[in-house]
Amino acid sequence: MSNFSYSNSNISRQRVGNWLLLEKLGAGVSGAIYRAVNVHTKPQQFVALKLQRKDEPCPTNRYERFFYPILQGGLGMPTLWGSGIHGSWDYLALDLLGSSLHSLYWKSGRSTMDLRSVLCIGMQMIARLEYMHGRGILHRDIQLGNCAIGLPPNEKTVYMIDFGFSKQYIDPKTNRHIPDSKVKRDFIGNYWFSSVNVHCRGKVPSRRDDLEALALMLIHLLSPGGISWTRHGVPKNEVEHGRLKREKLLARPEDICRGMPDEFEEFLVYCRKLKFADKPDYGRWIEEFRGVAKSRGYPESDELIWPPPPPPPKSLAVVPSPRKEPAANKDSEIEKVLNDLGRLRLEEAPQVLGDRAQIANAVQQAREAVKKPSSDNADKEVIVVSSGDEDDSTKPVPKARRIYLLRTKASDATDNATLSKLVLEFAEVLEKTYSKSLTVEGFSFLDALYKQLADPSVFVQPIRTSKRSGSSTTDSQEGDGLAKGRARRERLATLKGEVEKADTNKVLAGLVKAFGSEIDSTKGKTLPKPAFEFLHALGKRLKDLE
Numbered sequence: 221m222s223n224f225s226y227s228n229s230n231i232s233r234q235r236v237g238n239w240l241l242l243e244k245l246g247a248g249v250s251g252a253i254y255r256a257v258n259v260h261t262k263p264q265q266f267v268a269l270k271l272q273r274k275d276e277p278c279p280t281n282r283y284e285r286f287f288y289p290i291l292q293g294g295l296g297m298p299t300l301w302g303s304g305i306h307g308s309w310d311y312l313a314l315d316l317l318g319s320s321l322h323s324l325y326w327k328s329g330r331s332t333m334d335l336r337s338v339l340c341i342g343m344q345m346i347a348r349l350e351y352m353h354g355r356g357i358l359h360r361d362i363q364l365g366n367c368a369i370g371l372p373p374n375e376k377t378v379y380m381i382d383f384g385f386s387k388q389y390i391d392p393k394t395n396r397h398i399p400d401s402k403v404k405r406d407f408i409g410n411y412w413f414s415s416v417n418v419h420c421r422g423k424v425p426s427r428r429d430d431l432e433a434l435a436l437m438l439i440h441l442l443s444p445g446g447i448s449w450t451r452h453g454v455p456k457n458e459v460e461h462g463r464l465k466r467e468k469l470l471a472r473p474e475d476i477c478r479g480m481p482d483e484f485e486e487f488l489v490y491c492r493k494l495k496f497a498d499k500p501d502y503g504r505w506i507e508e509f510r511g512v513a514k515s516r517g518y519p520e521s522d523e524l525i526w527p528p529p530p531p532p533p534k535s536l537a538v539v540p541s542p543r544k545e546p547a548a549n550k551d552s553e554i555e556k557v558l559n560d561l562g563r564l565r566l567e568e569a570p571q572v573l574g575d576r577a578q579i580a581n582a583v584q585q586a587r588e589a590v591k592k593p594s595s596d597n598a599d600k601e602v603i604v605v606s607s608g609d610e611d612d613s614t615k616p617v618p619k620a621r622r623i624y625l626l627r628t629k630a631s632d633a634t635d636n637a638t639l640s641k642l643v644l645e646f647a648e649v650l651e652k653t654y655s656k657s658l659t660v661e662g663f664s665f666l667d668a669l670y671k672q673l674a675d676p677s678v679f680v681q682p683i684r685t686s687k688r689s690g691s692s693t694t695d696s697q698e699g700d701g702l703a704k705g706r707a708r709r710e711r712l713a714t715l716k717g718e719v720e721k722a723d724t725n726k727v728l729a730g731l732v733k734a735f736g737s738e739i740d741s742t743k744g745k746t747l748p749k750p751a752f753e754f755l756h757a758l759g760k761r762l763k764d765l766e
């Protein structure tokens with residue numbers, strides 16, 4: 221046994237410990253992995269046998285032998301079935317797993333991975349890090365090759381592998397966090413995803429750096445062609461390495477996360493703001509990613525389904541057909557709407573949507589269409605454009621449908637007491653959903669509310685296409701993600717204060733519009749806590765002004 225080398229692929233059918241080597245699965249800098257079978261057990265037990273020379277200058281198997289027992293039992297942590305020295309080989313027998321994320325990424329032949337898979341990987345890997353960190357261990361080498369999916373029946377679980385660079389950050393003697401140091405240290409980790417602090421500034425790694433590496437890995441998966449500094453390949457010399465470090469150091473989160481859901485940028489910024497010994501809020505970020513999944517119409521579960529199923533339809537949610545009315549009633553309903561449109565005081569409307577002649581024309585055309593026999597239209601479903609998170613037909617009344625109905629009721633409301641109830645119900649519907657994001661239907665509810673409070677008889681420009689009110693600052697004018705979030709929350713709290721003091725419907729209308737614009741200015745259209753406080757205050761104030 222002692223005279224073979226792991227660079228030589230012809231060592232299968234040889235025995236190491238109780239294990240018979242089969243084919244080679246992969247190789248790292250200092251070792252190789254083989255599929256192997258236990259020669260003593262029946263039924264046959266297959267494992268991944270990680271081999272390394274026992275005199276290897278960087279004896280990572282020896283380190284792993286120390287960490288694996290501490291990590292046993294955790295979800296997504298491979299079981300260690302045996303380990304030891306055999307001849308000149310140091311071996312570890314581990315759960316046999318499926319493909320690494322590196323292989324999935326490359327074999328998918330795409331320049332980016334699909335968002336749902338990335339969200340699942342994000343949720344699962346945050347949970348793995350929480351588990352490891354909870355046992356006092358840092359990974360320190362987060363990368364695609366060190367995450368692998370299980371084999372059936374565990375193929376939806378992403379495993380964390382390769383603890384060769386791991387380290388205890390809780391000193392077992394003192395039970396305290398390892399100290400930080402001002403002295404620059406040699407770099408440990410990988411070029412692509414090691415954090416800026418560790419890679420570019422030579423700082424001591426801690427929990428925040430594992431999380432930042434994960435953030436960069438997720439961003440990489442969503443970046444067409446990969447995150448920018450990975451596109452020149454592995455640096456071949458110190459000059460190239462220096463160039464890569466500079467590029468990583470200077471890359472702004474908002475630039476590398478462009479086009480992705482806000483949460484990726486916010487996660488990266490969050491990791492970079494953590495202090496050396498801070499415990500990250502793992503649960504918060506798992507829920508943030510789950511919220512993104514929900515808002516895109518994906519299942520909430522973090523199970524990785526590979527290959528990825530086709531995405532849910534993005535923009536169309538089919539809302540059940542409304543109850544059919546007798547034809548005469550239906551026509552008179554339509555006639556009523558057309559009469560209302562015809563009576564609109566277009567010349568007085570301050571913000572007329574579109575060209576007046578066109579509107580008059582459209583009203584006329586619609587009148588004629590109503591007069592024609594409409595049998596082919598009678599049974600058609602009503603299709604509401606939505607952002608895609610409501611098309612779950614298994615739910616009795618989806619969010620989109622409820623908000624759609626609230627909007628219709630708001631347009632028909634004739635008093636403040638009714639509007640108050642509708643606003644509170646609107647807040648309740650949103651509070652009960654994970655994503656807390658304002659969809660197309662949500663904005664149209666605000667439009668209807670604004671119209672009722674300002675002047676029900678005029679066309680008003682929808683909030684999403686209006687100019688933003690003067691005092692608000694756009695996201696791009698403000699600093700980083702966290703500062704943006706804080707400033708937004710403060711502005712919403714101010715709006716709530718103004719609602720409480722408002723003494724006319726017109727003032728309330730202005731505040732509804734400012735509120736809608738504020739939410740519209742965020743990429744995710746997500747409602748933070750002060751937004752709900754605003755809606756509750758609005759509901760209450762409408763009741764007071766009854």
Ligand SMILES: Nc1ncnc2c1ncn2[C@@H]1O[C@H](COP(=O)(O)OP(=O)(O)OP(=O)(O)O)[C@@H](O)[C@H]1O
Pocket residue numbers: 245246247248249250251252253268270280298314315316317318319320365366368381382384
């Ligand atoms: N338990 C396993 N089951 C199946 N394949 C595995 C397993 N562990 C590792 N592999 C495969 O072998 C590759 C190398 O594994 P690992 O990273 O543990 O080895 P390493 O020698 O420490 O590598 P490196 O030097 O790149 O860090 C993985 O990317 C994966 O493809």
